Amino acid sequence: MIEAQGLTKRYGKTLAVDDLTFSVTPGRVTGFLGPNGAGKSTTMRMILGLDNPTSGQVRIGGKRYSELHHPLRTVGALLDAKWVHPNRSARAHLTWMARSNKLPLRRVDEVLDLVGLSSVAGKRAGGFSLGMSQRLGIAGALLGDPEVLLFDEPVNGLDPEGILWIRKFMHRLADEGRTVFVSSHLLSEMALTASELVVIGKGKLISQSSTEEFVARATDSTVKVRSPQLEALREALERASAQVEPAEDGLVVSGMDSAKIGEIAMQQGAVLHELSPQRGSLEQAFMQITGDSVEYHADLEAEARDVLAPTAP
Numbered sequence: 001m002i003e004a005q006g007l008t009k010r011y012g013k014t015l016a017v018d019d020l021t022f023s024v025t026p027g028r029v030t031g032f033l034g035p036n037g038a039g040k041s042t043t044m045r046m047i048l049g050l051d052n053p054t055s056g057q058v059r060i061g062g063k064r065y066s067e068l069h070h071p072l073r074t075v076g077a078l079l080d081a082k083w084v085h086p087n088r089s090a091r092a093h094l095t096w097m098a099r100s101n102k103l104p105l106r107r108v109d110e111v112l113d114l115v116g117l118s119s120v121a122g123k124r125a126g127g128f129s130l131g132m133s134q135r136l137g138i139a140g141a142l143l144g145d146p147e148v149l150l151f152d153e154p155v156n157g158l159d160p161e162g163i164l165w166i167r168k169f170m171h172r173l174a175d176e177g178r179t180v181f182v183s184s185h186l187l188s189e190m191a192l193t194a195s196e197l198v199v200i201g202k203g204k205l206i207s208q209s210s211t212e213e214f215v216a217r218a219t220d221s222t223v224k225v226r227s228p229q230l231e232a233l234r235e236a237l238e239r240a241s242a243q244v245e246p247a248e249d250g251l252v253v254s255g256m257d258s259a260k261i262g263e264i265a266m267q268q269g270a271v272l273h274e275l276s277p278q279r280g281s282l283e284q285a286f287m288q289i290t291g292d293s294v295e296y297h298a299d300l301e302a303e304a305r306d307v308l309a310p311t312a313p
């Protein structure tokens with residue numbers, strides 16, 4: 001469990017983190033979402049005691065980082081995958097970490113196996129691809145078998161296979177009952193990875209909710225309906241104050257949920273061939289919620305375009 005209370009960090013004139021209050025619970029992946037420069041890394045550094053808050057506090061399992069007796073057994077983190085000494089092998093790097101933190105050396109081979117690096121354990125980390133470096137970073141985070149894990153932009157720059165691996169691995173860690181907090185500016189990625197979202201912009205909390213709620217709250221949900229008795233159904237829905245638009249082979253209904261639409265269809269004796277809620281994307285949700293902030297809006301629009309754009313042939 002991570003709990004931030006009024007967490008604030010000022011660097012000179014820059015208010016990097018502004019009165020953040022949120023909590024991250026065990027057993028699920030919580031996404032920490034916001035555009036570049038929103039304050040995600042600064043928040044993570046404060047959670048890990050690498051930076052002191054200007055005001056407010058953050059606790060892990062009820063304690064400040066500096067109060068933890070065995071920090072690596074409580075919280076593991078991947079902040080920058082490339083900080084490993086390039087001439088050290090993966091195994092030598094993890095052994096050094098285990099020794100300096102008084103962790104059992106048998107754990108080194110266990111974590112190498114967990115992240116699938118056993119076969120390259122003796123190779124120089126400097127020759128690793130980004131994906132392998134991320135795995136090594138994750139192995140380091142897992143050395144102390146901690147309950148709480150923090151990952152800062154873990155999929156940045158990875159190929160689709162690497163992204164999928166990280167996503168599955170995070171789900172697995174959460175399924176083991178751990179607290180998994182992962183930052184990203186990739187909105188689509190977070191929709192697939194996280195079931196809970198802490199969303200920030202300009203250092204401030206925009207929302208904390210389930211990913212589903214975040215999208216549902218911020219986008220207009222509609223329901224697609226197909227029926228052989230379309231006209232009669234359309235009239236009945238309009239009489240019940242739903243907004244109805246024609247679609248290619250049916251209707252798109254807003255202002256009414258699918259349960260109510262199904263009841264009205266039954267009363268009309270209309271057969272339903274389709275009754276499917278259409279959800280907006282996380283991108284739309286973020287745009288809507290942060291729409292009043294021109295700076296972020298532009299930034300996010302560009303990001304959403306990058307995320308969603310098909311790659312050029």
Ligand SMILES: Nc1ncnc2c1ncn2[C@@H]1O[C@H](COP(=O)(O)OP(=O)(O)OP(=O)(O)O)[C@@H](O)[C@H]1O
Nearest residue numbers: 011014016034035036037038039040041042043185
């Ligand atoms: N050590 C520092 N000194 C001065 N300003 C800083 C420092 N660290 C961060 N900042 C500023 O604080 C703000 C938040 O930065 P931070 O790196 O936490 O954002 P972020 O959401 O992690 O973005 P990114 O994904 O680009 O890293 C930015 O305006 C940044 O320039």
